[in-house]
Amino acid sequence: MDGQLSFFEAKKSLSPKIVNVASVPQRSPFRYPGGKTWLIPLVRKWLKQSDASKVLIEPFAGGGIVSLTAAFEKLADQIVMVELDHEVAAVWEIIINGDHIWLADKIYAFDLTPENANSILKKENKTLKELAFSTILKNRIFHGGIIAKGSGLIKNGENGKGIKSRWYPRTLRDRIMAIAQVKSKIKFVKGDAFDELAKIKNDKNTYSFIDPPYTVAGRRLYTHFEIDHDALFALTAQLKGKFMLTYDDTEEIRELAKKYSLNFRTTPMKTTHHIQKNEIIISDNFSWWN
Numbered sequence: 001m002d003g004q005l006s007f008f009e010a011k012k013s014l015s016p017k018i019v020n021v022a023s024v025p026q027r028s029p030f031r032y033p034g035g036k037t038w039l040i041p042l043v044r045k046w047l048k049q050s051d052a053s054k055v056l057i058e059p060f061a062g063g064g065i066v067s068l069t070a071a072f073e074k075l076a077d078q079i080v081m082v083e084l085d086h087e088v089a090a091v092w093e094i095i096i097n098g099d100h101i102w103l104a105d106k107i108y109a110f111d112l113t114p115e116n117a118n119s120i121l122k123k124e125n126k127t128l129k130e131l132a133f134s135t136i137l138k139n140r141i142f143h144g145g146i147i148a149k150g151s152g153l154i155k156n157g158e159n160g161k162g163i164k165s166r167w168y169p170r171t172l173r174d175r176i177m178a179i180a181q182v183k184s185k186i187k188f189v190k191g192d193a194f195d196e197l198a199k200i201k202n203d204k205n206t207y208s209f210i211d212p213p214y215t216v217a218g219r220r221l222y223t224h225f226e227i228d229h230d231a232l233f234a235l236t237a238q239l240k241g242k243f244m245l246t247y248d249d250t251e252e253i254r255e256l257a258k259k260y261s262l263n264f265r266t267t268p269m270k271t272t273h274h275i276q277k278n279e280i281i282i283s284d285n286f287s288w289w290n
Contacts, residue, residue: 029179030139039066056209057209058082071179087134091132095176107136207241232245236262236282246282249279
């Protein structure tokens, strides 16, 4: 390895500009807090560093934008999406492994009113299909797309449209139907990221895109926000294949990278509130960076 970057060296290695997410194809049915649409140009470079046959694993799949981009743009031969959250997993179970047409049609035909939405959300003992639809609904009509406990319905929304502000039934249906065209390349696993990474740690042809709940915002955004970050760094350091691990730029994360002799670069991004900040990209090598 070429050694840990100093703070000032890391600052020099910033990407030249912030990515306009509008320039990246929107593949996911989710509006996902902490989503990585902005990182896709770098992910493409990372996946293209070798022309050899490769498997991509996304152990914290969430909105799945990296997996979906790889599938649509033929950047990996096989893709494994892993998600532990039972609500998010239900969506991917139905789209990848189940009746995606039912979900697409249900979204398109749904008459979105506060009363109808509450009827769906409050129903107990949902089937897997019902849970998938409820999750998409919640993701679209809750503040910031946050489905974790504590979030609530949009009140005013864009242009005073309230809960309909982010409900685009035709777009959502079309995205689901498009994913169905490439889902033969994708395997979805409802499971634990650590377990799935441990299974492939000796596979040299597996690319691991690892985007865990962050140390700062995870508690607010996700149901399963508590993970052992030290253990994740230790496991990442054992991977024989190529990897990209993303984190918020904090002293804690820099210290963990140093502890496990993992190299990093920093790159700028804008939050949903248009605040510019840096994130850390940790990788086995950076030959693909420029």
